[in-house]
Amino acid sequence: MAVRGIIPPHMLKHLAESSDPEDRKLAVRMLMRIEKVRGMRRALGEVYVATPTGGRCIRVYDVKHGSDSDLPGDLLANPAKSKDPEVKEAYKGADATYSFYKDLYGRNSIDDKGMCIDSSVHFETDYDNAGWDGRQMIYGDGDGVYFNRFTIAIDVIGHELTHGVTEYEAGLVYQDQPGALNESMSDVFGTxxxxxxxxxxxxxxDWLIGEGIFTKKVKGKALRSMSAPGTAYDDPKLGKDPQPADMKHYVKTSEDEGGVHINSGIPNHAFYLAAMELGGHAWEKAGRIWYVTLRDALKPKTSFATAAKRTYQVAGVLFGEGSAEQAAVKKGWTGVGVKIPK
Ligand SMILES: [Zn+2]
Incomplete structure (x- = not known):
């Protein structure tokens, strides 16, 4: 199973080429950790089956700078009222994500069976990432130089937990177009x-992903922009946001699992265009179409074109053939150069 970290490898690789040895050390250390986590990732084989609880169950643990073998750490009482911002934010983000799926789409937690949403904060030391490891959330404190604590951005929490939802539903493989769709689904529901x-x-x-993650030192607003992919940051140390906004600029690469954090800009922008066309609250129509598609209409190796077709079909089922909602979905995909196949 691949790492579902919020920080894409291309950003750290750029930092690893810095002339400043401190930067290089930091970046290389993080890249090695990503590899290590990848290697040590719990060998699940299949999707983890959690014990159903029936109701809302959100737990936060402090792993006290320990590593994988120390997870999840000490269970904290009353995390909603904690004085530790990481504990409080991890709780609130998980709670908001649970409510989002439950209230709007009738989904009972990540697995739709009420599994507890567990989060561990203070993972390792100066750890520059946050992620869903297949059964729980892990948050690093950030290095404080380039990255703040990762609980600071609620969309990052929604993003990572949605990787769990995707695992239980479409099971999109984390490679090439299906991988970029997997990333995009997380950005869509994260925002x-x-x-x-x-x-x-x-x-x-703001249609940004990870606003608040960067320290003031970084020239950039966020990790990604759904309204204008490729414009989120441009920093001498971290490089420039590499995301394309349409198929004409699709990036063919073997890095980043075939550019899963890069080409996700294309379906991200398609969703943005569809949502803008519909107006109002994006979760009511565009979000519902995308959610039902993710739940019922995608397969592990779905391409962009097939995903476009499925969202179009789902819009027809939910809102009617020839409806304004269906037209908006078509407009979104056409706007990024993805033709809906017949
Ligand atoms: Zn992700």
């Missing part, structure tokens, strides 16, 4: 969790 917490309409939303 929707944030937009709902802030009660924002499509015009009010």
């Amino acid at each position: 929707l969790v944030k937009q709902r917490v802030l009660n924002e309409t499509v015009d009010q939303a």
Whole structure:
């Protein structure tokens, strides 16, 4: 199973080429950790089957700078009221994500069977990532130089937990186009969790992923932009946001599992265009179409074109053939150069 970390390897690789030895050390250490976590990743084989609880169950643990073998760490009482911002934010982000799926789409947690959402904070030391490891969330504190603590951005929490949802539903493989769709689904629902917490309409939303993750030292707003892929950051140390916004600029690469964090810009922008076309709260129509598609209509090796067709079909089922919703979905995909196959 691949790492579902929020920090893409290309960013760290760029930092590893810095003229500053401290930067290089930091980046190489993080890249090695990614490899290590990848290697040590719990050998699940299949999707982890959690014990059903029936209701809302959100737990936060402190792993106290320990590593994989120390997970999950000490269970914390009353995390919602913790004075530790990481504990409080990890709780609130998981809680908001649970409510998002439950209230809007009737989904009972990651597995739709009420599994507890477990999060461990203070993973290792200066750890520059946050991720879903197949059964729980792990948060690093960030190095404080380039990255803040990772709980700071609620969309990152929604993003990572959605990787869990995708695992239980479409099971999109983490490679090439299906992998980029997997990443995109996480960005879509990550930003929707944030937009709902802030009660924002499509015009009010920032459509950024990971706003707040960068320290002031970094020249950039966030990790990604769904409204303008490729413009989220441009920093001498971290490089430039490599995301394309359409198929004409699709990046063919063997890195990053075939560019899963790169080409996700294309389906991200398609969703953005469809949501803008529909207006209002993006989770009501565009989000619902994408969710039902993810749950019922995708296969592990779905391509962009097939995903486009499925969202179009689902829009027809939910809102009617020839509806404005269906037209908006078509407009979204056409806008990024993906033709809906017949
Ligand atoms: Zn991801």
